[in-house]
Each structure stands twice: as structure tokens, then as C-alpha cells.
């Protein structure tokens with residue numbers, strides 16, 4: 001087993017059993033689809049369609065000239081009914097293309113590159129952009145940019161993140177079990193683009209079936225499968241690099257500083273589908289779980305499907321739901337409306353009861369330093385909360401706040417229930433605003 005360890009981290013209850021053995025169910029797209037015009041880190045997109053236009057499944061419907069952008073495509077065939085502000089799962093409201101599904105599934109023409117082995121790196125990257133592929137582990141960084149590091153950066157290793165360390169989630173796990181060959185072929189395409197020989201897939205040992213399935217698919221390819229000891233937040237890029245390769249990414253630097261590019265296993269599968277089959281990123285596997293759900297499932301859904309549709313399909317009991325979260329319980333985003341749609345970064349939807357959330361009121365800090373021990377980035381979370389309480393934003397930066405990966409380990413471990421993650425998020429926003437001035 002590869003595990004050089006990383007500092008800090010916690011062991012929250014895994015809660016994966018509920019959906020671990022549930023095969024991915026393909027869910028019929030709903031009548032109305034809400035495609036938000038921002039599905040990646042970067043600039044919002046301009047619509048390429050107008051109200052009343054007929055669209056085909058897989059047709060590009062929005063793009064931008066901005067460097068940090070990635071286009072989006074229609075997940076269904078139908079008619080554009082509205083383009084207006086709609087609830088967005090990451091913040092407030094955002095411009096959204098609302099499409100009425102004609103339920104005919106009429107596909108657009110799908111350009112592809114079947115002979116990727118002999119294709120030019122430039123053409124492969126252009127096709128990855130064209131298919132709207134972004135990191136689907138949650139961060140949604142445009143993949144064509146991540147796979148094109150500056151020429152003076154020497155990359156020697158491709159590291160695949162199959163850790164899926166967040167409790168409850170099984171979407172990557174099921175993909176590794178059900179479609180390992182797509183992931184392996186996607187990895188081979190990425191290796192060609194980066195020009196690297198070494199590719200390693202890190203998977204936590206609590207997914208033995210996924211490890212076996214990936215090992216079988218990787219036979220004879222030279223791609224290594226590395227089982228890892230289970231520890232949260234192993235899926236953080238810097239923690240994964242330390243655990244698998246024993247390399248330390250310096251503060252404020254990217255993985256490329258130590259010769260590594262990290263990609264999610266699901267993104268590798270999306271690259272294969274985009275390049276070889278021509279299919280843009282229009283669907284997502286989502287784990288729907290939590291005690292508020294009668295039938296927890298892994299479902300493949302169209303991007304733009306409202307959360308309410310997913311919740312109803314899985315038998316939500318709204319009476320007992322205390323909190324709705326997109327993503328995992330540690331790093332996910334609390335949702336204020338079920339009408340928010342699935343986006344490319346949605347890997348889970350959790351309907352949590354009071355029993356599963358933390359109902360306790362914060363108390364005074366007792367200075368136990370448990371948060372410092374748990375922090376995988378070597379930070380002092382108690383100082384963030386203290387300085388935030390006195391609004392001393394000018395001092396907070398000196399504690400390397402911007403290195404925080406918002407993993408929530410500090411808040412999870414705190415016996416006084418201090419709102420550490422909230423203080424961090426506010427502090428980061430204040431620092432960014434101060435830099436702009």
C-alpha cells in the first residue's frame with residue numbers, strides 16, 4: 001500500500017454503505033432543464049441561443065472569449081423557453097438557459113477524434129475545451145488549461161484522484177467499478193497530452209471493489225493503482241501528492257511546482273467520452289443520500305436537473321430534513337432552494353436530518369489546539385476565528401489564510417463548535433476585496 005501520510009486530517013463517520021452497492025441508475029431528464037451559465041471556475045458564459053430556438057442534445061449553447069472558460073452544451077433536445085436569473089447552487093442567482101425537453105433525445109452532430117494515439121496534442125486540448133470538460137470532482141477547473149502547463153514547467157507524473165474521501169459519496173467509486181476501462185483510456189489520452197510515462201491512481205482502501213476493478217482494467221498498461229489508508233481530506237491535491245509520492249507542494253504553489261498534474265478519475269472518463277465518442281459533458285453521476293432520503297441511490301442525471309426532481313425520485317421525507325447539501329458534508333454547500341439545478345461539479349446531494357448535522361451552539365474557544373493538529377495545511381484555524389470576531393482582516397493574511405483548502409477538518413474536530421469554516425470563508429472574501437482596492 002502506498003501511504004507516505006500527510007499531516008493532520010480526521011476520520012468522520014463514512015456513511016458510504018447506504019449507496020456503496022447501488023449501481024448507477026440512469027434517470028430520465030425532466031420536462032424543464034435549467035442550465036446555469038457558469039459551470040467552471042472562471043468567467044460566466046454568453047448564451048449562443050435565444051428564446052424560442054430549437055436545440056439538439058449535445059449542441060453548444062454558451063461560450064466565452066475569456067481565457068478561463070469552458071463552453072456548455074444542451075443536455076436534451078427541445079426549445080429554449082427563457083434565459084433569465086435562476087437559483088444557482090454555489091451562490092444566489094445566475095443567468096440560466098431554461099430548456100423545455102421534447103423527450104426525443106435528438107442528438108447534434110458530434111465531432112470526435114477516434115485516432116487519438118496519432119493526434120496532435122493541440123487538437124486533443126482543443127477538443128477537450130470544445131466538449132466543455134472541467135474537473136468534475138467539485139472544483140470545476142477547465143481541464144484544457146490544467147493539462148497545458150507553462151512550457152518551462154517539467155511534469156513527470158500524472159496523479160489520478162480516486163480517493164473520494166468525503167463521507168456519503170460514491171459517484172467516483174461506482175464509476176471506477178462500472179466503467180474502469182473508460183478511466184484507463186482517458187488516463188492514456190492525458191499521458192499523451194502531458195508527455196509523461198508515470199500515471200498513478202490513488203484510491204482509499206475503503207473501496208476494495210473499485211481497487212480490484214481498476215487493477216484489472218489497468219493490467220498491461222503500466223498505470224499503477226495505489227490503495228491508500230482512509231483519511232479525510234485525502235482527496236485534496238496537496239494531501240494526495242504527499243500520500244502517494246511523498247512530495248510536499250510549497251505554500252502558495254501549484255502541484256506543477258513538484259512535477260505533478262492531478263486529475264479526478266471521473267474527469268479522465270469524461271475526456272475519453274469527449275474525444276473518442278464526441279460526447280460533451282452534459283450528464284453527471286450524483287449520489288443522493290442522507291437520512292432524509294428513503295431510497296438512497298447513485299443516479300446519472302442531465303446537467304440542469306432541479307434538485308427537487310432528484311429528491312422526489314429518491315423518496316425524500318421533507319418533514320425530517322434539517323439541511324440540504326450539494327456535495328459531501330465536509331466541503332459541500334448548504335442549499336436554500338430545491339430548485340437549484342445540478343451543475344458539472346455536483347457529485348452528491350444530501351438530505352440530512354438533525355441527527356446528521358451539528359445542532360450544538362458554539363461555545364468559547366478552550367485553546368485545546370485540536371483544530372491546529374487536524375489542519376492538513378499546517379494552519380492555525382483558531383486564529384482565523386479570533387481575528388474574524390474582532391474584524392482584524394489586515395492581520396488574518398499573516399496566518400496564511402489563503403492556503404486553507406476549506407476542508408472543514410478544524411470545524412469538525414472543534415469541541416467548542418466554533419464556526420471556523422465560516423470565519424475562513426469570510427476572511428478569504430475580505431482579503432480578496434482588500435487586494436482589489
Ligand code: SF4
Nearest residue numbers: 365366368369371414
Ligand atoms: S479546536 Fe476549537 S476550542 Fe480547540 S483551540 Fe481550536 S477553536 Fe479553540
Ligand code: SF4
Nearest residue numbers: 375404405407408410
Ligand atoms: S484551516 Fe482550512 S485547511 Fe485547515 S483544517 Fe480548517 S478548513 Fe481545513
